[in-house]
Amino acid sequence: MSLWRILHPSTAMYIFFVTLLSIPESSFSAAFKMFDLDHNGKIELEEFKKVMTLMQSINRQGASHRGGLRIGLKVSKSMEDGGILEYFFGKDGKRCLQHDEFVQFLRDLQDEIVNLEFAHYDHMAKGTISAKDFALSMVASSDINHIGKFLDRAEEVDGLPHLRDKRFSLEEFKSLAQLRKSLQPLSLAIFSYGRVNGGLLTKQDLQRAAHHVCGVKLSESMVDLIFHVFDANRDGRLSSEEFLRALQRKEGDLRQVTTVTGVTGLVACWLNCSRKCSLMHTSF
Ligand SMILES: [Ca+2]
Ligand SMILES: [Ca+2]
Structure with a gap:
């Protein structure tokens, strides 16, 4: 129990x-x-x-x-x-x-x-959740001051051929929670990348940082989903503001x-x- x-x-x-x-x-x-x-x-x-x-x-x-x-x-x-x-x-x-x-x-x-949150999105008890639901769960843990824009992006996921049919497991769901828990060291690592890349994070940078700092492997689909929702200016990179809005829950x-x-x-x-x-x- x-x-x-x-x-x-x-x-x-x-x-x-x-x-x-x-x-x-x-x-x-x-x-x-x-x-x-x-x-x-x-x-x-x-x-x-x-x-x-x-x-x-x-x-x-x-x-x-x-x-x-x-x-x-x-x-x-x-x-x-x-x-x-x-x-x-x-x-x-x-x-x-x-x-x-x-x-x-x-x-x-x-x-x-985290288990309860996953179960909330996994309403058919399939053990996996849809890309759109995963995106919605990300928005629920993001900076609420930008929630309108993030929700619009999450709504678009069902129309994206490379993401709409993807399913995500509890393990993947947990790995994102792990990133939020380690936000401080992760931000530090990313700021030091920032010195190299002008403060803009590529998808590979995010995967590397997550792996090195948190021991978390982010799949390509997960990273695509994160960037789809939180790369506000759609330049294919996350600025530090975009990154923090994604992972830092603000009420x-x-x-x-x-x-x-x-x-x-x-x-x-x-x-x-x-x-x-x-x-x-x-x-x-
Ligand atoms: Ca005592
Ligand atoms: Ca951007």
């Missing part, structure tokens, strides 16, 4: 999970330290509850600051009604959460979300997601703080 089903999150828990999902893999250990309030190397039930409750209260404040506008996500339900506490701390709440267990949980959670101005962004901002702040603290103590 999937992790998602076991936990069966309520809306409030969902917000909490979205926050956990926004933590990059490189900061998993920092996140653990953030929960481990007494720094004894394990997370106790009470510590976990405190952090969850804090996130919940930040959400409530965020909602009232918007002048009573109804947001899409309700956060009034108790945070404690998900299965997550029992999952981690046992029925009696006496178990503790060790570092590796917590990190593995975050990994599983991120993996599980824009949507009211439904600002509450999530707020919590994400809080976590980012914590992570920054815990990084600074760890630098100060150099024991991280």
Whole structure:
């Protein structure tokens, strides 16, 4: 049974999970330290509850600051009604959460979300998705400020002879998620290519960078699809702006997601703080 089903999150828990999902893999250990309030190397039930409750209260404040506008996500339900506490701390709440267990949980959670996203597009349960659906999934994880143009491009895919009949597997779907997770090192690698190629990325450059930096093999069809949707000026290259718009999820101005962004901002702040603290103590 999937992790998602076991936990069966309520809306409030969902917000909490979205926050956990926004933590990059490189900061998993920092996140653990953030929960481990007494720094004894394990997370106790009470510590976990405190952090969850804090996130919940930040959400409530965020909602009232918007002048009573109804947001899409309700956060009034108790945070404690998900299965997550029992999952981690046992029925009696006496178990503790060790570092590796917590990190593995975050990994599983991120993996599980990618599976769920794929299943969403694979509505006939064929194990593969169409090129157009793959393009739409890419748009869903891109910079929402340009979504109109990207959606138009995705719509065109069914008319492209070299792409329209292609099917894409879960593995290919995951490889793109992997690129998003490694965006920072990938961008760095690409900026250094940029010095050579005037900052413009060819399809081969992208394949090479993905392979070297993330260990991900992008098929020709995948790269064609990425370029079709995100090469805005159709010069056959991706500028750094075009590249970032493709792989960096940006929420824009949507009211439904600002509450999530707020919590994400809080976590980012914590992570920054815990990084600074760890630098100060150099024991991280
Ligand atoms: Ca502790
Ligand atoms: Ca271009």
